[in-house]
Amino acid sequence: MDPLVPDRMARRRHMKIFVLGGTGFIGYHAVLELLRRGHEVTVLALDLPDEGLLPDEVELQLADFDACTDDQVRELLDGHDGVVFAIGLDDRHVPPAPAYDAFHAANVVPAQRLFGLASEVGVRRGALCGSMFTYFDRIWPERELATHHPYVRARAAQAHAAIDAGSGMEVAVLELPYIFGSMPGRIPLWAPLIDYLRSPWPLFYTTGGTTMVSVARVAEAVAGAMEHNGASGCYPVGDVDMSWEQLLGTLGELVGKSKRVIAVPKPVLKPALWLYMVKTRLGGREHGLHPVRFMDVQTIETFFRDEDLAAAREALRFGSGGLEQAFRDTVHAALPSSAGPD
Helix, strand or coil: CCCCHHHHHCCCCCCEEEEECCCCHHHHHHHHHHHHCCCEEEEEECCCCCCCCCCCCCEEEECCHHHCCHHHHHHHHCCCCEEEECCCCCCCCCCECCHHHHHHHHHHHHHHHHHHHHHHCCCCEEEEECCHHHHHHHHCHHHCHHHHCHHHHHHHHHHHHHHHHCCCCEEEEEECCEEECCECCECCCCHHHHHHHHCCCCEEECCCEEEEEEHHHHHHHHHHHHHCCCCCEEEECCCEEEEHHHHHHHHHHHCCCCCCEEECCHHHHHHHHHHHHHHHHHCCECCCCCHHHHHHHHCCEECCCHHHHHHHHHHHCCCCCCHHHHHHHHHHHHCCCCCCCC
């Protein structure tokens, strides 16, 4: 952790924070970090994946946010200093076509509603757990990511909607990369990759790489948005840049299956991805990330620029480190209970 963080945290004031999605992966860790810092936390979530997941001091409401009336939400938000939006549909989902409609309904509409109602009742600060793809859409306009990928277009719309609806608030949109760690009651989204690493098959993957971060650092960024952020805007939150080969090598060692990564050339991948996309479309569904066009992103280095990450770290005051432990936690949580490293 950044050695400056503890001193800065010592000057924080007690706050009451509302977390939408506080029993999900990011929301859960954000709740724990906020409690650790002495804040009061209210959680609204759909389900409780593990009995006793949250400490007793958390005020927990299990309900569907979309089914709550505006008056009910206003009542829940009243008296809070900050709100955290930690729900949504991620890019793994392949909804019925057109995909944008599904991602807009799940990500844009509730964010706009939450921050709009929060602003009405006087909440002063907000954090939206967003996607790194809005960052790359912003710094690489020539790639037209929002144009070609419905998921990216919806995430960009979500960021703008949250900031606009939260007028009078300081809304930090956290642009989150690949996150590692675990929590009780939920299997990490990395489980299929862990299964692939443990399989007897050769390890085929693409070239390229991206930024990684532990969920503990993300939780610090959420808390920093509540305690320190002074302006609405988008903030990349990351820690370590890794190639896919480095990531697979690290995870492979943890599962006891160190293998050489065989890089598949992009020209070989694209024809297969065209067929996969056509099959999906014939089934009435559409990917949020255009499979063929996304290979142009998957096979390059999607790293946050140092100066942008430094500015975000200064604004939100999140630390660094802990990724190795997060990798271990991810692997342990993804393995079947009867399994261990081979």
